[in-house]
Amino acid sequence: MKTAIATVSIAGDLSEKLAAIAAAGFDGVEIFENDFLAYDGSPRDVGQMVRDHGLEISLFQPFRDFEGMPEPQRARAFDRAERKFDLMGELGADLVLVCSNVSPASLGGIDRAAGDFHELGERAARHGIRVGYEALAWGRHVNDHRDAWEVVRRADHASVGLILDSFHTLARKIDPDTIRSIPGDWIFFVQLADAPKIDMDLLYWSRHFRNMPGEGDLDVPGFMRAVAATGYDGTLSLEIFNDQFRGGSPKFISVDGHRSLVYLMDQVRRSEPDIRIECADMPDRIAVSGVEFVEFAADEEEAAQIADLLRMLGFTRERRHVSKDVDLWRQGGINIVINTEREGFAHASHVVHGMNVCDIGLKVENAAATVLRAQALDAEPFDQPVGPGELKIPAIRGLGGGLIHFIDEQSDLARVWDIEFRPLSAQKPAAGVGLKRIDHVAQTMNYEEMLTSLLFYTSIFKTRKTPMVDVVDPAGLVRSQAIENETGTLRITLNGADNRRTLAGHFIAERFGSAVQHLAFETDDIFATVEALSANGFRPLEISANYYDDLAARFDLEQSFVDRLETAGILYDRDGQGEYFQIYSPGFGEGFFFEIVERRGGYGGYGAANAQFRIAAQKRHMRPRGMPKR
Numbered sequence: 001m002k003t004a005i006a007t008v009s010i011a012g013d014l015s016e017k018l019a020a021i022a023a024a025g026f027d028g029v030e031i032f033e034n035d036f037l038a039y040d041g042s043p044r045d046v047g048q049m050v051r052d053h054g055l056e057i058s059l060f061q062p063f064r065d066f067e068g069m070p071e072p073q074r075a076r077a078f079d080r081a082e083r084k085f086d087l088m089g090e091l092g093a094d095l096v097l098v099c100s101n102v103s104p105a106s107l108g109g110i111d112r113a114a115g116d117f118h119e120l121g122e123r124a125a126r127h128g129i130r131v132g133y134e135a136l137a138w139g140r141h142v143n144d145h146r147d148a149w150e151v152v153r154r155a156d157h158a159s160v161g162l163i164l165d166s167f168h169t170l171a172r173k174i175d176p177d178t179i180r181s182i183p184g185d186w187i188f189f190v191q192l193a194d195a196p197k198i199d200m201d202l203l204y205w206s207r208h209f210r211n212m213p214g215e216g217d218l219d220v221p222g223f224m225r226a227v228a229a230t231g232y233d234g235t236l237s238l239e240i241f242n243d244q245f246r247g248g249s250p251k252f253i254s255v256d257g258h259r260s261l262v263y264l265m266d267q268v269r270r271s272e273p274d275i276r277i278e279c280a281d282m283p284d285r286i287a288v289s290g291v292e293f294v295e296f297a298a299d300e301e302e303a304a305q306i307a308d309l310l311r312m313l314g315f316t317r318e319r320r321h322v323s324k325d326v327d328l329w330r331q332g333g334i335n336i337v338i339n340t341e342r343e344g345f346a347h348a349s350h351v352v353h354g355m356n357v358c359d360i361g362l363k364v365e366n367a368a369a370t371v372l373r374a375q376a377l378d379a380e381p382f383d384q385p386v387g388p389g390e391l392k393i394p395a396i397r398g399l400g401g402g403l404i405h406f407i408d409e410q411s412d413l414a415r416v417w418d419i420e421f422r423p424l425s426a427q428k429p430a431a432g433v434g435l436k437r438i439d440h441v442a443q444t445m446n447y448e449e450m451l452t453s454l455l456f457y458t459s460i461f462k463t464r465k466t467p468m469v470d471v472v473d474p475a476g477l478v479r480s481q482a483i484e485n486e487t488g489t490l491r492i493t494l495n496g497a498d499n500r501r502t503l504a505g506h507f508i509a510e511r512f513g514s515a516v517q518h519l520a521f522e523t524d525d526i527f528a529t530v531e532a533l534s535a536n537g538f539r540p541l542e543i544s545a546n547y548y549d550d551l552a553a554r555f556d557l558e559q560s561f562v563d564r565l566e567t568a569g570i571l572y573d574r575d576g577q578g579e580y581f582q583i584y585s586p587g588f589g590e591g592f593f594f595e596i597v598e599r600r601g602g603y604g605g606y607g608a609a610n611a612q613f614r615i616a617a618q619k620r621h622m623r624p625r626g627m628p629k630r
């Protein structure tokens with residue numbers, strides 16, 4: 001199936017838009033009339049520019065307030081149409097979208113509209129042009145695709161067909177399966193958009209909050225399955241009105257768009273096996289069974305600081321790389337790698353970002369298949385020459401400049417620590433403090449990057465997104481959303497900062513981009529862990545006494561229990577399933593920190609209710625440079 005995107009969906013002038021759209025791999029564009037009007041070039045030049053980018057003009061739109069007009073507006077509407085047909089001839093566009101009339105002057109009546117469309121079809125045909133009719137969700141008389149289809153059916157003209165737009169159908173909660181009875185030949189074009197579920201005026205919602213399929217909450221896959229069932233095999237086009245996208249990077253928004261379409265087609269193909277859908281073959285979404293390692297890029301001084309902290313947290317430096325300045329720190333099932341090499345990816349990453357998590361290893365069933373899927377979804381595979389005795393571990397570039405490596409059990413990859421690393425036998429193993437595994441990896445980014453991340457992770461991996469929650473930093477709002485798998489063995493939290501004064505925003509600004517800001521380790525007994533930590537000289541972040549007063553009131557807890565929490569510096573939360581306990585390390589570097597959590601009884605969240613108090617405490621403890629005083 002061919003893919004397209006409306007020029008209105010991304011930022012830039014027309015030529016910038018086209019360059020980004022072509023680079024992202026689309027076949028065509030919808031030329032939004034205003035983008036053309038604003039451009040300083042003749043229709044022929046624009047048509048040529050589109051074709052020079054290897055694109056086709058899939059649609060010209062919108063033509064407004066056409067059907068059902070009384071005279072003299074009716075005659076004028078036909079005159080307007082003739083002028084646009086001439087323009088389309090010069091552009092080299094042969095399909096125009098007519099959206100349902102919103103004018104208070106328009107008259108209702110399916111037959112009246114059908115009659116107008118029949119005549120429009122006659123005129124369009126003389127220009128070799130076809131006309132598609134789309135029901136706007138807020139159209140005055142026609143605001144439902146079923147009515148638009150009835151108009152088209154009665155217009156009974158080979159040059160007049162239907163245009164479907166997932167937003168208009170789904171926003172009005174019209175059952176998309178009603179599309180299945182429309183003959184695919186009469187569907188001239190399909191526009192796709194998702195949107196977050198927000199209760200608001202339809203027009204405002206549509207013009208400002210649409211997003212890419214998979215980024216919102218609408219059942220775009222259900223809509224697309226119904227479209228596919230009609231036999232429609234024309235272009236699938238994104239028409240995304242979104243304030244943020246209009247101000248975003250044309251390049252990145254286009255890539256997100258292309259990824260969303262490929263992912264959507266892959267989903268539809270899997271759920272409608274009887275329908276032939278032309279799309280790239282790829283492995284199904286990848287199940288991740290855990291985080292195998294997290295790697296830090298650091299210089300010697302920073303490495304010593306992390307080492308100090310890891311030692312206090314009960315980690316042991318167990319192994320060293322056979323040929324590189326790379327150490328493996330371990331506790332329970334947690335592998336932390338510290339890379340102080342002076343060349344290679346980690347070093348390059350350090351030069352740009354300073355001390356940072358430059359690489360994450362995920363456990364999957366088939367590492368090669370994972371890269372194949374990621375590549376099919378426009379992710380970039382990563383390769384660097386391997387040294388003697390090293391394994392070639394499949395990897396992709398993640399977002400924000402880091403890498404994601406994939407470890408599987410099918411090959412030697414699972415034995416990477418034995419093959420590439422030598423045990424440091426002289427090292428006395430630390431007793432440990434009961435940390436078992438990585439609970440979650442928390443990535444901080446600009447708010448505008450959250451949808452990109454969300455789509456990236458959910459399209460490649462078998463994961464789902466949790467609802468967005470607000471986290472209040474004294475300097476501004478940070479929005480937080482998690483990506484997780486069914487079993488909770490993969491949890492990635494995304495924190496989107498609006499400004500630089502928040503803890504999250506400061507971190508992004510100082511390290512030049514989004515990245516992992518904290519790692520949460522899981523223990524089975526937080527009180528025992530706190531005791532062991534204390535014996536190691538570790539002091540968790542101090543939380544205000546006011547917090548504990550409120551806790552007792554909020555959850556109706558025994559005072560003695562609250563006292564224990566307060567003494568240990570543990571934050572507490574509860575949901576319908578269970579309880580959550582959290583402690584934090586003070587921040588170091590530009591605000592990186594560790595968290596230790598215990599989940600009891602299937603608690604599913606991340607302690608969002610506590611985040612405000614944790615952030616305030618971290619801000620009190622922030623030191624301008626290096627490690628906090630101990």
Ligand SMILES: O=C(O)c1ccc(O)c(O)c1
Binds near residue numbers: 165191
């Ligand atoms: O918001 C609008 O006016 C508008 C115009 C054309 C479309 O295809 C559409 O879906 C919405």
Ligand SMILES: [Mg+2]
Binds near residue numbers: 134165191239
């Ligand atoms: Mg539309």
